[in-house]
Amino acid sequence: MNITNLSKIALNALLRNKFRAFLTMLGIIIGVASVIAMLAIGEGSKKSIQDQISSMGSNLVIVMPGTQMMGGVQQGNASSKALDVRDVKAIRLDCPSVSAVSPEVRGGGQVVAGGNNWPTTFYGGDVNYLDIKKVEVKTGRMFSEQEVASAAKVCLIGQTVADNLFGKEVDPVGQTIRFKNIPVRVIGLLEEKGENTFGMDQDDLLIGPFTTVQKRILAVTHINAILGSAVNEEATSQAVTEITTAMRTSHKLSEGEEDDFQIRTQAELVSTFSSISDILTTLLGAISAISLLVGGIGIMNIMYVSVTERTREIGLRMSIGGRGLDILMQFLIESILLSVIGGIIGILVGVTASAVIGNLTGWPIAVMPLAIVVSFLVCTAIGVFFGWYPARKAAGLNPIDALRFE
Amino acid sequence: MKRNIISVSSLKKDFIVGEVTVHALRSVNLDITEGEFVAIMGTSGSGKSTMLNILGCLDKPTEGIYLLDGIDISTLNKNELARLRNLKLGFVFQSYNLLPRTSALENVELPLFYNDSVKPRERRERAIAALGAVGLADRMHHMPNQLSGGQQQRVAIARSLVNDPVVILADEATGNLDTRTSYEIMALFQELNAKGKTIVFVTHEPEIAGFTTRNVHFRDGNIIKENLVTNRGSAREMIMAMPLEVDS
Known part of the structure; x- marks a missing residue:
């Protein structure tokens, strides 16, 4: 049958x-x-x-300073002031797997415009900072190299800060705001990113030239972190190796000495x-x-x-x-x-x-x-x-x- | 001389029930030739059902020889028996055994489904022809529950005919029907027999047996009497003679 x-x-x-x-x-x-x-x-x-996580840049590599001891007391992660612009230069020169690198300096404080104020964080970076962090400019423009060189008092504003200072109707671009009493001109509005995976508002920030944040706002010479982009996601671990070598050379660490910095990648987070x-x-x-x-x-x-x-x-x-x-x-x-x-x-x-x-x-x-x-x-x-x-x-x-x- | 369709000699069948052996058939000899219409009679327990099961290749004898159309069934395995049933036998049951919610035509087609050499087109044609032969050409697409008992039994008869068997085995085929309908079914069997079909008909009703050509009486596992029917009645004439009933 x-x-x-x-x-x-x-x-x-x-x-x-x-x-x-x-x-x-x-x-x-x-x-x-x-x-x-x-x-x-x-x-x-x-x-x-x-x-x-990828929207924060899946090939993102972050170099942070290591811990610092003060009189035998550990100060916790990223407490040292070990990083500065020379490290950025070292990475830029010696790491072929890293396509872009920018310093990051940040300082918290109250920002004021007219009758409104709002607590936020002012991030300073290089001209390629937005590309590395995968942030877009919605209106206005990014700051220029010349503005970085001159530590110009300009910034880009996040949507949350703009809403709280100016409301929905007013265009923040062209306005002047005061961060820790320093007047800063808003030259661009950042595209909204919303909350990240951990519930942090990614639009609650200002971004300006790192020189401005260093000299005019915080009055420091160190930087808080170095952000780098690996040429692609697969090259991330290669980039980490290269950066480690470059940083150790730059910090003149002898063999056997521990790293005074730490490197984090987004790839780890993703996995x-x-x-x-x-x-x-x-x-x-x-x-x-x-x-x-x-x-x-x-x-x-x-x-x-x-x-x-x-x-x-x-x-x-x-x-x-x-x-x-x-x-x-x-x-x-x-x-x-x-x-x-x-x-x-x-x-x-x-x-x-x-x-x-x-x-x-x-x-x-x-x-x-x-x-x-x-x-x-x-x-x-x-x-x-x-x-x-x-x-x-x-x-x-x-x-x-x-x-x-x- | 006509060929033997069924040839049974010293057939024995024992059943073991618990520790007791029941001799359902003790020693049976029976020949049925082509074109015969044989009634197997007997009370319940006489062995006639066992005989029919063996004739129908549904069961094998304990001892003895059974040749169906010249084939010794004792040498065959289960699958070969199934194939033999498919090609050589037609069954008609007391309770029709039609598939519910299945049209008359599809019910009749059923045996041909188990024969690979019959193509779908031929299957349909043969089923239509078989339904025509039992006078139900206009009821092809009716479901069993839309047919009367007599019509359902006709469908069952058409199903037994569709594979052109060498013998039709009917088991109390009129048992569930009223007298008039029984006669109609017997008239149909007589017509089929007149066209040359060999029929073995198990019944306990002498009246029904009177329509056949030969009666074989069973008792306690033996054939006690065999006789040719001399004054064979015509079921068709009997129906004509009956008073007309008001349509119910």
């Missing part, structure tokens, strides 16, 4: 009980749909974290957060997989009932020439059809649900093609696995008893 005929017989048998077939499939539909939706949400959250959200995704997927298993048991249950209910049909099929194998295959194909059709509907529902959830919540939802393929295969396997036992039972019936079954 060929498979086409058997499939036709199995399909007809299912169509005779459309509603029951649908209810049986429902378990699989819900199982598959939830697996796909849950994995999509998990994958989406992972992507979202990665995107946020940490990715692994956290991977755990989340696995968890969500595992819970959904349980519902898929329950759906499979539902199929087995219905196939069992079906075999008992159709005992006489089985007897008849045997009497007109159906072999045990034919009966086995028929019931197996029925359960595979149930699970596979259920699986296909489940995939459609899952993809649709993911899209709807994505739209409603604004989460970035990423349906994994792998999830679709795997759940389809799992469905087929469920059909075979849970259909096998009932089908065996059907095939093992004695035709005489089956025909007389009441």
Whole structure:
């Protein structure tokens, strides 16, 4: 007996009980749909974290000063004043894997404009600072090299600061604000970045030439950090090695002496957060997989009932020439059809649900093609696995008893 | 001389129930030739059902030889028996055994599904022809629950005919029907027999057995009496003679 005929017989048998077939499939539909939706949400959250971190520059390398001891007391991270502009120059010259490098100087303080004031942080950088930090200018302009050289009292303003000083209506560009009583002219408004992964407002800042922040505002000569861009994400670790060498040379550290600086990369952060959200995704997927298993048991249950209910049909099929194998295959194909059709509907529902959830919540939802393929295969396997036992039972019936079954 | 369709000699069948051995058939010899219409009679427990199961290749004898159309079934395995049933036998049951929610045509097609050499087109054509032969050409697409008992049994008969079997085995085929409908079914069997079909008909009703050509009586696992039917009745004439019923 060929498979086409058997499939036709199995399909007809299912169509005779459309509603029951649908209810049986429902378990699989819900199982598959939830697996796909849950994995999509998990994958989406992972992507979202990665995107946020990348938006800060995934090839970003940050050099921070090491700790400082004062009279035997550790002052904590980044407390030393070990970094200065010479280190920036050293990195710029000796590190081919670093495409851009800028000093960072920052100082907190109250900023005043007219009757309003707001506490914020003034960041100082070089002309390429915005490129490295992946910040865009919305209106106005970036400061020039000449303004860096002359420590010009200019700055770019973050949206949060602008809103608090000027309100929504007034264009901040061209206004003069006072930071720690130093008048600074606003030459540009920064594009909004929103909150970062850790809930920090990335728009609550001023950015100006590092010379301005160093000389005119803080009156210091050291810098707080050096920001560098690796030529690409893969070159990050190479860049770290090169920077370490350059910094050690620049700081004249002899062998055996500890680094008086530390280097952080965004790539580390990305991998940490990715692994956290991977755990989340696995968890969500595992819970959904349980519902898929329950759906499979539902199929087995219905196939069992079906075999008992159709005992006489089985007897008849045997009497007109159906072999045990034919009966086995028929019931197996029925359960595979149930699970596979259920699986296909489940995939459609899952993809649709993911899209709807994505739209409603604004989460970035990423349906994994792998999830679709795997759940389809799992469905087929469920059909075979849970259909096998009932089908065996059907095939093992004695035709005489089956025909007389009441 | 006509060929033997069924040839049974010293057939024995024992069932072991617990520690007791039941001799369902003790030593049966029976030949049925082509074109015969044989009634197998007997009370319940006489062995006639066991006999029919063995004739239908659903069961194997404990001892003895059964040749169906010249084939010794004792040498065949389960799958070969299934194939033999598919090609050589047609079954008609007391309770019709039609698939529910399946059209008459599809019910009749069913045996051909298990025969790979029959293509879908031929399958349909043969099923239509078989339904035509039992007078249900206009009921092809009806479901069993839309048909009367007599019509359902006709569908079952069409199903037994569709593979052109060497013998039709009917098990109390009129048992669930009223007298008039029983006669109609018997009339149909008589017509099929007149066209050359070999039929073995299990019944306990002497009246029904009177429409066949030969009666074989079973008791306690033995054939106790065999007789040719001398004054064979015509079921068609009996129906004509019956008073017309008001349509119900």
